[in-house]
Amino acid sequence: MSELPQSLHAQLRDALRARILDGRLAPGAKLPSESELTAEHGVSRITVRQALGALQSEGLIVKLHGKGAFVSHPKAAQSLNRLEGLNEALAMEQHSVSSKRLMWREVRAPAAVARQLGLPSGESVYHLQTLRYLDREPLSVNNSYLPRFLGEKLARVDFSQRDLIDVFEHEGGLKIGEAQLAIGAGLARPQDAKLLHLEPGAPVLEVERLLHLADGGPIHVEMAVYRADTFRYKLNLRR
Numbered sequence: 001m002s003e004l005p006q007s008l009h010a011q012l013r014d015a016l017r018a019r020i021l022d023g024r025l026a027p028g029a030k031l032p033s034e035s036e037l038t039a040e041h042g043v044s045r046i047t048v049r050q051a052l053g054a055l056q057s058e059g060l061i062v063k064l065h066g067k068g069a070f071v072s073h074p075k076a077a078q079s080l081n082r083l084e085g086l087n088e089a090l091a092m093e094q095h096s097v098s099s100k101r102l103m104w105r106e107v108r109a110p111a112a113v114a115r116q117l118g119l120p121s122g123e124s125v126y127h128l129q130t131l132r133y134l135d136r137e138p139l140s141v142n143n144s145y146l147p148r149f150l151g152e153k154l155a156r157v158d159f160s161q162r163d164l165i166d167v168f169e170h171e172g173g174l175k176i177g178e179a180q181l182a183i184g185a186g187l188a189r190p191q192d193a194k195l196l197h198l199e200p201g202a203p204v205l206e207v208e209r210l211l212h213l214a215d216g217g218p219i220h221v222e223m224a225v226y227r228a229d230t231f232r233y234k235l236n237l238r239r
Helices: 008-021 034-039 045-057 084-095 113-116 148-151 163-171 191-195
Strands: 059-064 066-070 076-079 099-108 124-132 137-147 177-186 201-211 218-227 229-233
Touching: 008 034, 008 045, 034 177, 045 059, 059 201, 066 229, 076 084, 084 099, 084 163, 099 137, 113 137, 124 148, 137 191, 148 218, 163 177, 163 218, 191 218, 201 229
Parallel strands: 076 229
Antiparallel strands: 059 066, 099 124, 124 137, 137 218, 177 201, 201 218
């Protein structure tokens, strides 16, 4: 039987995918512009956009607002088999993780945060917002909330190269016991998209983590937004 013909955008998608997978377009490489692809392949701009959209959905490219499309870097992965920070989790994979502090201030706890930390309504907490980098590329926007006593104790700590769990245990003198995680898909809000070098509405990974002390009391709430084309979690399951 003869092979069924492909649509023009599928042909272009497959041609670009082959160039990515065989290394002719390396991770981080910029793809030709829409105009260049239109002229090179003799197709319409709509066809080019359909092909690029399909590659973006596969995670092979990322489109940066005003800059064009780039080949995605291989995803870093953090195992969920034990509780550890990202620096600790990626230490053996030769990835560099760092953070830039965007905000560190005392605020009135949002209602959901006060509830999770078991605090009275309106209680003061410390809000830490960071932009985390993986191999010098934006990875995640992290919003953390700490009880006031802990925020005051850690006011002068440099978080840029440290996992918060490590800081809590050493400078904070706490014993961390467990964490509850909620992980889901989301769309990048404009402010997060700008920090992560994404287009607004691009797919992101949303992670909420509630840390508990060894005695069971909640001590830290974090809401993080990750680039979905750069990061993933992995989990080993047995039966």
